[in-house]
Amino acid sequence: MTRKLYYEDPYLREFSARVTARGVEADGTPYVVLDQTCFYPTGGGQPCDLGQIEGVDVLDVEEVAGQIHHRLAAPVTNETVRGAIDWARRFDHMQQHNGQHILSAAAEHLYDVDTVGFHLGRETATVDLAFPDLTQPIVDELEYLANQVVFDNRAIEQRFVTDEELRRYPLRKQPTVRENMRLVIIPDFDYNGCGGTHPHRTGETGPIKILSWERYKGNVRVTFVCGWRALRELREKQLILRTVARQLTSGEAELEDKVARLLHERKELDKALSDARLQLLDAEAEQLWHAHTLLHGVPVVAHAFAERSMQELQRLAGKLAEREAQALVLLVAGGAKTQLVFARGSAATVPMNELLKDTLQLIAGKGGGQPSLAQGGGDTSQTPAAVLAHALELADARLLHVSTT
Secondary structure (H helix, E strand, C coil): CCEEHHHHCCCCCEEEEEEEEEEECCCCCEEEEECEECCCCCECCECCCCEEECCEEEEEEEEECCEEEEEECCCCCCCEEEEEECHHHHHHHHHHHHHHHHHHHHHHHHHCCCEEEEEECCCCEEEEECCCCCCHHHHHHHHHHHHHHHHCCCECEEEEECHHHHCCCCCCECCCCCCCEEEEEECCCEEEECCCCCCCEHHHHCCEEEEEEEEECCEEEEEEEEHHHHHHHHHHHHHHHHHHHHHCCCCHHHHHHHHHHHHHHHHHHHHHHHHHHHHHHHHHHHHHHHCCEEECCEEEEEEEECCCCHHHHHHHHHHHHCCCCCCEEEEEECCCCEEEEEEECCCCCCCHHHHHHHHHHHHCCEEEECCCEEEEEECCCCCHHHHHHHHHHHHHHHHHHHHCC
16 A cells, blocks of 8 residues: 555655556556655545656546556656655645635534535635525634634644544544544644645645635535635735726725716616617618608518617617508618518518518528517528518518409
8 A cells, every 4th residue: 555645744745656556547648556655646625736756747646446546647667766746736735725624613613504515626715614695794704713713823733543532522524434534633623534635733824715605505605715825816806906996096995986986877878878879760760761662552661781780670670660550661681690670560461470481591591570570680691682672572472462362
């Protein structure tokens, strides 16, 4: 069995070892098994260590059937090897994992809430807590107690225990294994079974900052950062605040009020712009109606636009169809795709959805709607004017059929 140096000394960065087995994974990745290692394998919510063995990159480390597989970028043939872990990655994982222990213990102390999940990601970490919901005051209390434990710089004990010794501790969570049981202990605060790597003192965890929370599978998922990640998060947010304050010619303390005023002004401007657009559409509808033609005695408004949104086409068609009970409205617009809206007055008989369907065959289009209003779109193989001309021909045939029956 591989000697797990990361438990004996989580600060050990380099080591020598003897290769006890080597092989190739199913995907072709070579691996070695060593008689001792500093490389922590993925487990317990904590990602594996990375680094190098004999100058070859370690891509992944996983315990498989009792063996720790060090998966490599290339084969290593030496029988005795030197290994070195990526210390920045290891220490980051130690900070985040220990921060989770402290946050979980704080939740239990303050609210008797259990931890039901943990994930350590590349940018942030998450812990799932059995809260029905969270509020900012509760989050503030959790953060305060957690950081108080950090600033106290308490000792962290890490040890393997027997089943008999285990019963002496007020465990926050019972271990899931019955052999090689390992506890991580912050005396008088947290007693927890854990196989991850942790620093020797809580102060090394660095500041703990909760970033956000959301309901997740009946619990609350809390996203947080610790240590160097927390400082990076603060630096990035401070740069954003300073940039925004400069752009708005405002002090950081006044930003919230300034942004609220800007949003209110934007809402009023949007409403004014919407009202102006509606007025323009009314005027445009008036112009289009005056340009209507008669087809077998039926007023028809037919127009092709170079480009127009579907929403504007629908509004124009609706306004025009209201002008005359017998009216037909055929609007076509170009752009990224060809769009069509067909409408009719309340007493007209031509089914617009059928007319649209027949027209769309020209441009391999799709659409639908009701006999009174239909819309759709297709490719740009034909100009809007050509599509409109085709629609008029189809409408003429339908009107001719109606007038002769």
